[in-house]
Amino acid sequence: MAHILVLGAGYGGLKAARDLAKTTPSDTQIDLVDKNEKHVEKTALHMIAAGTSRADAVSFDVRSVLPSNVNFIKATVKNVDLDNKSVSFEDHDDISYDYVIVALGFRSEDFGLEGASENALILQDIETAENIYKKINENIANYKESQNEADLSIVVCGAGFTGVEILGELIDTAKILKAKYGVPEIKVTCLEMATHILPMFDEGLANYAVSFLEKHGIKILTGAKITKIEKDGVIYMDGEEEKRVDGSTIIWTVGVSGSDVIKDSGLEARRNRVMTTEFLNLEDHPEAFFIGDDSAMIPDGQERPLPTTGQLAIAEGTGAAFNIAALINGKDLKKFVYHSLGTIASLGQNHGIAEITDKKLKFKGFPASLLKRGSADRSIYEVAGIKTAIKKGTI
Numbered sequence: 001m002a003h004i005l006v007l008g009a010g011y012g013g014l015k016a017a018r019d020l021a022k023t024t025p026s027d028t029q030i031d032l033v034d035k036n037e038k039h040v041e042k043t044a045l046h047m048i049a050a051g052t053s054r055a056d057a058v059s060f061d062v063r064s065v066l067p068s069n070v071n072f073i074k075a076t077v078k079n080v081d082l083d084n085k086s087v088s089f090e091d092h093d094d095i096s097y098d099y100v101i102v103a104l105g106f107r108s109e110d111f112g113l114e115g116a117s118e119n120a121l122i123l124q125d126i127e128t129a130e131n132i133y134k135k136i137n138e139n140i141a142n143y144k145e146s147q148n149e150a151d152l153s154i155v156v157c158g159a160g161f162t163g164v165e166i167l168g169e170l171i172d173t174a175k176i177l178k179a180k181y182g183v184p185e186i187k188v189t190c191l192e193m194a195t196h197i198l199p200m201f202d203e204g205l206a207n208y209a210v211s212f213l214e215k216h217g218i219k220i221l222t223g224a225k226i227t228k229i230e231k232d233g234v235i236y237m238d239g240e241e242e243k244r245v246d247g248s249t250i251i252w253t254v255g256v257s258g259s260d261v262i263k264d265s266g267l268e269a270r271r272n273r274v275m276t277t278e279f280l281n282l283e284d285h286p287e288a289f290f291i292g293d294d295s296a297m298i299p300d301g302q303e304r305p306l307p308t309t310g311q312l313a314i315a316e317g318t319g320a321a322f323n324i325a326a327l328i329n330g331k332d333l334k335k336f337v338y339h340s341l342g343t344i345a346s347l348g349q350n351h352g353i354a355e356i357t358d359k360k361l362k363f364k365g366f367p368a369s370l371l372k373r374g375s376a377d378r379s380i381y382e383v384a385g386i387k388t389a390i391k392k393g394t395i
Contacts, residue, residue, distance in 0.1 A: 009034035013103035015317030048129035050169030104259035115229035120252035155247035159192035168347035291316035
């Protein structure tokens with residue numbers, strides 16, 4: 001009897017566990033481990049941070065979507081010992097395995113920037129997202145007493161995918177909170193080191209996104225290298241000149257890395273992402289698979305690893321599950337080949353930009369927002385099944 005251990009119940013881990021339940025022999029032991037009992041649609045965390053969605057709308061109980069032959073264990077992973085095929089935990093006895101899938105997700109990366117960990121609000125999970133919205137409310141409500149304009153200023157550090165989607169949500173949030181607390185205009189400023197944002201999109205769509213945000217009151221400062229985060233402001237370099245943006249609410253969305261379990265396990269990695277073979281496993285440990293934010297695989301003919309997305313994690317979950325079933329059943333492994341369906345970014349509840357890869361189609365505005373909702377529904381369906389997709393879906 002083979003024992004498969006899946007670490008992490010995010011997009012990739014949950015998809016892998018459900019697929020393994022269908023493709024492995026009936027006597028296979030499949031354990032899915034996560035420190036949380038709920039799966040969170042992390043691509044929706046920006047809406048919780050802006051107060052435009054609730055936590056229960058983008059999460060569901062992991063056990064409720066697992067087949068009967070998958071056992072869920074609530075535990076916090078501490079270390080993966082590949083040589084001894086064992087995993088240690090902070091709050092559970094060690095577990096040995098025959099095959100393991102490491103899908104522990106990401107952590108926010110502050111790159112050691114002075115003041116970032118102390119003064120910026122980092123978006124990583126439901127708790128941090130809810131805290132961001134709480135702080136936004138507290139600071140705006142405090143303005144009537146403080147008369148400090150920094151309380152009416154929200155600074156978003158980073159104009160990557162998550163940063164742009166938060167900015168889009170904050171357009172409506174700022175209007176709602178301005179009326180709620182009876183305060184002057186709420187300012188939203190974004191600082192981005194790159195000179196162009198959203199490079200993963202067609203230039204026309206990226207420019208459209210910038211124009212849309214600026215038209216709705218968002219100030220975007222590109223070429224701004226952040227040098228320090230203070231309690232009520234962000235210091236940055238504009239060329240050779242040092243400048244500052246005041247703000248009591250500072251949101252950090254600059255970058256992410258894989259789980260620190262990778263580093264703590266002494267595995268060779270870059271930013272906690274392990275380089276895998278074309279089968280998603282390791283050359284020296286073919287029984288160990290790494291997917292999602294903890295994995296880096298360079299496709300044939302390319303120079304850089306695939307960008308980590310929820311869509312990629314789901315596809316890798318399927319690929320890893322197939323190959324473990326193949327190993328158990330004595331069949332050939334299949335190379336992982338990724339076919340992106342497209343890229344979609346929301347700009348608030350009813351606006352966005354989108355590119356459909358295969359058909360080379362481009363969308364903006366409300367049609368793109370419908371595609372975003374459809375993409376979210378598809379993700380829920382793929383990792384949790386039709387019943388949960390209907391219950392939690394947005395369309």
